[in-house]
Amino acid sequence: MLKNDLLIRALQRQPVARTPVWMMRQAGRYLPEYRKVREKAGDFLSLCMNPELACEVTMQPLDRYRFDAAILFSDILTIPHAMGLGLHFVEGEGPKFHHPIKTSSDIKALPTPDPEQELGYVCDAVRLIHKTLDSRVPLIGFSGSPWTLACYMVEGGSSKDFRKVKGLLYEQPQLMEQLLSKLTTAVTAYLNAQIAAGVEVVMVFDTWGGVLSSEDYQKFSLNYTSQIAHDLRQDIPSVLFTKGGGQWLESMADAGFDGLGLDWTTSIASARARVGDRVALQGNMDPMALYAPPELIEQRVQRVLQEFGEGSGHVFNLGHGILPDVNPQHVEVMVEAVHKYSRQYHC
C-alpha cells in the first residue's frame, strides 16, 4: 500500500485532498547534487547503467521537494541502444547514434531486446528504487513512443526538420510501418518488464508526435501508442505525453491511456472541456516560467490550478522538462504553491 497515492488517485479521477505534483526531468542538471553524481559516474549513459547511482539520483529531488512521485532515472534511448545502434552523448549536441538506420536491411536486422537481458540494468534500477522508496510515493516508469524513437534512430540524433525520418515515411511508408511495429513490440515488452519490476505508473513520451500532419499522427504515432496502452500487462495508470499534440486531444483521449500530458501551448481549461471525464490531465506550466521571480511563479501555478478548476483528474507538472540552468529554489516555490493553493479545488 502506497503511503502517498495522490498521483494514482488523480490519474483515476478519484477524489484527492490536493493536486499531486511532480516535474519532468526532476532529477537532472539543475541540481548540484545530480551534477556531482554524474561526475562520479563519468557520463550520463554510465549513470543510467549503474542501478545504485540511478537510484541515488532518482531520490535526490524527493529529498529536496515535496513531490508526489518519483520517476525512474533513465532515458528513452535505452531501447535503440539495446538494439545495437550505439548511443552516445556529445556535450552540447545531445544524443547521437554510431549506427543510425539507413536501409531496409537495417530495419529487418533489428533485434527485439529482451528487457531482462540487454535492458536488465533498467529493471535492476526499478527494483532498487522501488525498494528504496518503501512505498513513500509511486514510481513512474517510461518509454519513448515508437514514432519518437524512430525519429532518433533514423536521424541519428536530434533534428531540426526531421527530413530523413519524414522522407522515409513519405517514400517508403510500408518500411516505416515495419520499423514502428518492431518498436511497438520492444516498447510493450520493456514497459511490461518495468511493471513486473515495480513501477506503479507508466508514461509514454511522444516528444516528436507534434511534427506530423494530423492524418500521419493518427497513422504513424497514435495507432502504435494505443496498441501499447492496450497491451500493458497490468491495469496500472498510464499517461501519454505528446508534445505539440494539443489539437488531437479528442483522439488521444480514446487511445486507452488514463491520463494525457499537456505541453504549455494548450489551455488546460479548454483541454478539460474537450476531453471531459474520459481522461485525467497532466501539466502544463511553461518550463520557462521557472525563470520568473518567485511571486510570478506563484501566480502562474495559481493560474494553471484555476484553469483546471474544481475536482480531481489533474496532476500538476511542467509542459516539458525543466531546463538545466533553472534556480533550484524556484522549483521549491512551484511545489509549495501547488501544496498551498490546490486544496481549495478539492473537497
Ligand code: CP3
Ligand atoms: O524526467 C526525469 O527526471 C526522468 C529521466 C529522463 C531523462 N530523459 C533523463 C535525462 C526522462 C524521462 C527522459 C526522457 C527523454 N530522453 C526524452 C523524452 C522527454 C522529453 O524531454 O521530451 C527524450 C526526447 C530524451 C532524449 C534525450 N536524452 C535528450 C534530447 C537529452 C538532452 C541532451 C542534452 O544535452 O540536453 C537527453 C539527456 C538526458 N536525459 C539528461 C537527463 C537528466 C541530461 C543528461 C546529462 O547531461 O546529465
